[in-house]
Each structure stands twice: as C-alpha cells, then as structure tokens.
Amino acid sequence: MKEKQKVLVQFGARVRALRQSTGLSQEAFAAQCGLDRTYISGIERGVRNVSLANIKILAEALDITLSELMQGL
Numbered sequence: 001m002k003e004k005q006k007v008l009v010q011f012g013a014r015v016r017a018l019r020q021s022t023g024l025s026q027e028a029f030a031a032q033c034g035l036d037r038t039y040i041s042g043i044e045r046g047v048r049n050v051s052l053a054n055i056k057i058l059a060e061a062l063d064i065t066l067s068e069l070m071q072g073l
Contacts, residue, residue, distance in 0.1 A: 009046030010073050016044040018062050018069070033061045 001009070019029045019040075026044070030037040035054065042048035043058075050058070059069040 004049075005046065007073060008049060011050070011070075012044040012046040012048075014069065014072065015040075015058060015062075018064070019044075022062065029061065033057050 019026070022029075024032065026040050027037045030040045033040070033054075034057065039048060043050055055069065056066060059066050062069065
C-alpha cells in the first residue's frame with residue numbers, strides 16, 4: 001500500500017473508532033458535521049482525501065482537538 005493511501009486508511013479508521021465511541025451512526029455524525037453521509041463513509045474507508053477545513057469540522061463534531069484526532073497517525 002502506498003504511503004498516501006496508508007495514512008488515509010489510518011485516518012479513516014481513527015474517525016470511525018471515535019465516531020462509534022460516541023454512539024453516533026454515520027448518518028447522525030454526518031448531520032452533526034453538516035456533511036453528506038457518503039462523504040463520511042468515504043473518509044472512514046480511506047478513499048477520500050479530506051481537506052484541513054473538513055478535518056477541523058470532524059474534530060469539532062467529535063468534541064476533540066485536531067491533535068487528538070490525529071493521535072496515532
């Protein structure tokens with residue numbers, strides 16, 4: 001797996017784990033973020049290269065800092 005793809009998959013797994021720990025479905029999380037559910041799905045599967053602005057939106061919706069979201073990557 002290429003390094004770029006690896007980080008996308010790792011980031012997606014991190015978002016999924018944090019979302020699931022809050023008990024939110026993809027649909028509910030997407031609504032909270034103001035993003036489309038299919039976009040969230042793509043992030044979690046590692047097929048979307050997320051912009052910094054949307055990473056900030058994800059962190060805010062999870063009620064964590066950007067550094068906490070990136071932890072372990």
